[in-house]
Amino acid sequence: MTLTIADRLLHWYDQHRRQLPWRGDPDPYAVWVSEIMLQQTRVDTVIPYYDRWLAQFPAIADLAAASLEDVLKLWEGLGYYSRARNLHQAAQQVVRDFGGQLPNNLQDLRTLSGVGRYTAGAIASICFDLDEPTLDGNIRRVLSRLFDVVEPLGSSQGDRILWELARTHLPSGRAGDYNQAWMDLGATICTPRNPQCELCPLRSDCQAYGLGIQSDRPVPKPRKQIPQRSAVAAIILSGSKVLLTKRQEKGLLGGLWEFPCCYVDENFTGDSLQDASRREGANLPKFLHQFLLTEFSTEFGSEFATAFAKEFPVETYVPNLFGTYKHAYTHFRVTLHAYLFPFKESSEKLGKHPCLDWVAIAELSNYPMGKLARQMAQKLAKA
Incomplete structure (x- = not known):
């Protein structure tokens, strides 16, 4: 048979x-x-x-x-x-x-x-x-x-x-x-x-x-060119705490916590800001700074935005580079530059929001994060 x-x-x-x-x-x-x-x-x-x-x-x-x-x-x-x-x-x-x-x-x-x-x-x-x-x-x-x-x-x-x-x-x-x-x-x-x-x-x-x-065999699907993107993130410190934001539940890394972040090549805060950043030769720290002011004002209230603007005047404050990180997602690769913003005032004065949290650096490991945010958190914990 x-x-x-x-x-x-x-x-x-x-x-x-x-x-x-x-x-x-x-x-x-x-x-x-x-x-x-x-x-x-x-x-x-x-x-x-x-x-x-x-x-x-x-x-x-x-x-x-x-x-x-x-x-x-x-x-x-x-x-x-x-x-x-x-x-x-x-x-x-x-x-x-x-x-x-x-x-x-x-x-x-x-x-x-x-x-x-x-x-x-x-x-x-x-x-x-x-x-x-x-x-x-x-x-x-x-x-x-x-x-x-x-x-x-x-x-x-x-x-x-x-x-x-x-x-x-x-x-x-x-x-x-x-x-x-x-x-x-x-x-x-x-x-x-x-x-x-x-x-x-x-x-x-x-x-x-x-x-x-x-x-x-198998015959592979024709490959598309994977775009390279740039992103900036803020390590905003207040004593032994650092600011985290929570991503929306839908979409990339949905529901995870991260340091405030934006893509330089994506229109988060209006064409004028995006165009200004490009005219200035993609001045990443300034782009991040302006993004944070706009984001905090629209998403988390004027109290936080006012405190942030007072502590870090956009005209004079130049944040230090915390680190540069690279990662490949399914549809794009990203290079992320993280910058430091150390608050002098207590974070307790800045109010609360469901998607905003001041977290003790020693407790960062308790928060679910994507790979890049986790790498930054681990470096911060060792500092």
Whole structure:
């Protein structure tokens, strides 16, 4: 009897499957958390985060009841923070709409925040034994090589072909193992670089291997030039405290705390300020200074803006450079210059605001931050 691709894949998987914390007797909540964490993140990076997550939020109800700030703090360092916000929101949906139990069908799973076709298929097949395919980066790569898919990754035509291939070879009754077998094959043998084709159970079927073009598959999506941006941040000190602002919950780094910051090439405070900064040769400290005065006046009230303007006159005060930091986000790279503004007056006189907080330098580690803000906080704590 001729063995199918699925037969040989599953035979290999039964012998070589990876031992991962969320496998074994799969708990739907644990699998869901792992699948979200694994998006664009390596397994060895995810495991300690996964363990800490399940220790702090052992059930969906625990996650739903947590504050977003606690959720983001636990996620800190894993990146792509919208994943954490979506997990938190979806947990609240599950408690509200599904009695605290993750739904066991594809349609309802897809209604949850942050759960798309891939994640829904993984949960449905692994946890509920539904005959549903899924596609992650590993599976896309293996299928692209196995069937010599020439359409670029991420293209609508390429996605359509890969989903059809994943479903065509799916064996009834073992969809969960089948999906995880593709994942493991891609993670351990059919790797992005230097695939170990001699160890692959599907080598005889692999069209790319037969043509000697496995290194050319999958065909990458055409790369766009990644823009380089400039940003400025203010380290505003008052005794042993420093000023933090909280970002809006939606968008890049949503809900995280940071030092007051703005992008030089983005119109935060009006065309006149942006144009003036450019005319002055991008005088970053002055640009930051003017931004802060405008931002504090419009967002946090005149009391703070007045105190800031008195302490740091824009005409005469030249802030010292605290440090320069670089980071690459998904769609752009940024170089950030941070400057010092040490208040002489007590910060207690400056009022309070939900998105503004004077934080003891020794307590900065308690606040969820992005990578750049965390680097600045760590340097400040050591100073």
